Amino acid sequence: MTHMHVAGAIHADAFQPSPQWLKRPDDANALDKRLWSHTTKRNSDGVIEVAGIPVTDAVEQLGSPLYLMDEADFRRRARDFATAFAGWDVYYAGKAFLTRTVARWIAEERLSLDVCSGGELTTALRAGFDPVKIGIHGNNKSVTELADALKAGVGHIIVDSLDEIERIEQLCRDNDWHARVMVRVTPGVEAHTHQYIATAHEDQKFGFSITNNQAMVAMVRCHYSPSMTLLGLHSHIGSQIFDTGGFEVAARRTMKLLAQFAEATGVQLPELNLGGGFGIAYTNADNPLTPDELSRNLRDITTLEARAHQMPLPRLAIEPGRAIVGPSTMAVYTVGTVKPVDLEDGSQRNYVSVDGGMSDNIRPALYAAQYSANLANRNSAAPPVLSRIVGKHCEGGDILVHDVFLPADTRPGDLIAVPGAGAYSRAMASNYNHTPRPPVVAVRDGELTTLLRRETLDDLLALDVGE
Known part of the structure; x- marks a missing residue:
């Protein structure tokens, strides 16, 4: 039986703890260069940076979530x-x-x-x-x-x-x-x-x-x-x-x-x-x-x-x-909660909830699109564990990354970076649950330039003609 939520189906019938292609990484800190922009790397502090800007600095200046475009x-x-x-x-x-x-x-x-x-x-x-x-x-x-x-x-x-x-x-x-x-x-x-x-x-x-x-x-x-x-x-x-x-x-x-x-x-x-x-x-x-x-x-x-x-x-x-x-842009989120969930095969998956979701990337819910992700604000010596990155919306299908290995010590306040977010993420974004859309910020030679500013609640309410 497919379980139902008041706002939609979870589609829980077909149990599969992880796709066959997903392998446990030897190093959960490593970045697969094929997935990221050319200037993306981890700096000496273990922080992911793009074009010389650490994602921690970008979030400190512009808030979270956001899109960083190289x-x-x-x-x-x-x-x-x-x-x-x-x-x-x-x-x-x-x-x-x-x-x-x-x-x-x-x-x-x-x-x-x-x-x-x-x-x-x-x-x-x-x-x-x-x-x-x-x-x-x-x-x-x-x-x-x-x-x-x-x-x-x-x-x-x-x-x-x-x-x-x-x-x-x-x-x-x-x-x-x-x-x-x-x-x-x-x-x-x-x-x-x-x-x-x-x-x-x-x-x-x-x-x-x-x-x-x-x-x-x-x-x-x-x-x-x-x-x-x-x-x-x-x-x-x-x-x-x-x-x-x-x-x-x-x-x-x-x-x-x-x-x-x-x-x-x-x-x-x-x-x-x-x-x-x-x-x-x-x-x-x-x-x-x-x-x-x-x-x-x-x-x-x-x-x-x-x-x-x-x-x-x-x-x-x-x-x-x-x-x-697509590859020029990463989405950056802040972790809010981490919840371990027991799976039917006896293993466990961490549900990592972030401050975005299907409102800023509908593709996983719409197309079952697969993404990757990395802990972005630090290196970790903890072993990688099977994780699912989910959003904050009132939907069981509000999933950003279905299956990924993240460090076992991923915790609230950490930053998560999702590569390949340049195409059809902000372009298809919505205000579901009255959620303001994130900004798109270009990075070049160590400088940040806002292309689309962050929406505010005042922006949303400006269209509401009621009293």
């Missing part, structure tokens, strides 16, 4: 993608995390930007980002969002339905605008990921199906519209992907569609965007490809497919988001 690491990963994919368009996927400062960093590193809402578009434009280098996504863009994009001169509108095409045409007729569009297609590829973040199989909300001819209908409609210039196709197969097999299938099907369109109309469309979804290492079980490896594989795949279809290679694009911002 600016140099973010820029380095952006440059790595730009270099590896030279000759391609590299769009930073703003949905992973976007502020005006981040938009400026992206512009300075000469990347383009992918947005998927009016709020993200406004953030980019107010940061001074060149609208020609922006692509806007969304399966249900409002008339206002489309009007804002067209008025600003956004370079690519990725159309997702016939209804949207009609809205764009009407706006263009009414305002003497012209739209540059791409058609988002679902190539029938189901990436090996969680069902909620796999986006290219048929039974989901995004794009036009290739297999039932919807995509060709949309392409023809856009191509012959006097209000639009059809630039090409867009495909996205999912998120947190560790190989390029799915991209190979997607490229084969989208390039075949481009060839069929050229045969039918005599027009070879110039662009193909393969999307993003490139995975990062959240735990030591994850082995993501480097930008250079991704580039070699995707270049080989697209070159072979163009040759097979006897067509010129289109201008290609990708959309890394998580792979740039």
Whole structure:
């Protein structure tokens, strides 16, 4: 029987004390370099620091919890993608995390930007980002969002339905605008990921199906519209992907569609965007490809497919988001309580409760996402014990790190650092239980710069119009 809580299910039926990949570490103080930003290390006092700032200093100045973002690491990963994919368009996927400062960093590193809402578009434009280098996504863009994009001169509108095409045409007729569009297609590829973040199989909300001819209908409609210039196709197969097999299938099907369109109309469309979804290492079980490896594989795949279809290679694009911002940021929490719990196999697990939770990282509850963590404010000589890091919210599923080994002497007041927190943590954060969202603070060369300040209760109550 699944136990129930007044606020939701705990899902306690399947007992598993720890995943098979989780091994007891020889040294619980050691940091797996693959999981952290390039400047993260333990200093001589045993404190984790990033870009020369100890997390203890950051918490003392700015409170807990907070996100610490390594600016140099973010820029380095952006440059790595730009270099590896030279000759391609590299769009930073703003949905992973976007502020005006981040938009400026992206512009300075000469990347383009992918947005998927009016709020993200406004953030980019107010940061001074060149609208020609922006692509806007969304399966249900409002008339206002489309009007804002067209008025600003956004370079690519990725159309997702016939209804949207009609809205764009009407706006263009009414305002003497012209739209540059791409058609988002679902190539029938189901990436090996969680069902909620796999986006290219048929039974989901995004794009036009290739297999039932919807995509060709949309392409023809856009191509012959006097209000639009059809630039090409867009495909996205999912998120947190560790190989390029799915991209190979997607490229084969989208390039075949481009060839069929050229045969039918005599027009070879110039662009193909393969999307993003490139995975990062959240735990030591994850082995993501480097930008250079991704580039070699995707270049080989697209070159072979163009040759097979006897067509010129289109201008290609990708959309890394998580792979740039994810490893650049750690979340830092303060331990409030430590509670040992007996498990069914006779072993024990420590429940380590911290001052954050599902309001600042919903991914473990939403996707069963796995994370790692380390004691951050000191070294410990205590043996590692199986632990679960949980939040303070009124939910049995309020779990930040399902399974991790922490020192047995972890105690209230200690700091816990969780790597890989840059993507979809603050971006998906909520005010559940009326909890203010943590700040995002960039670190560079020993200096702290607040990107998003900590919310206050006054911020929350400012929206409450009652007396």
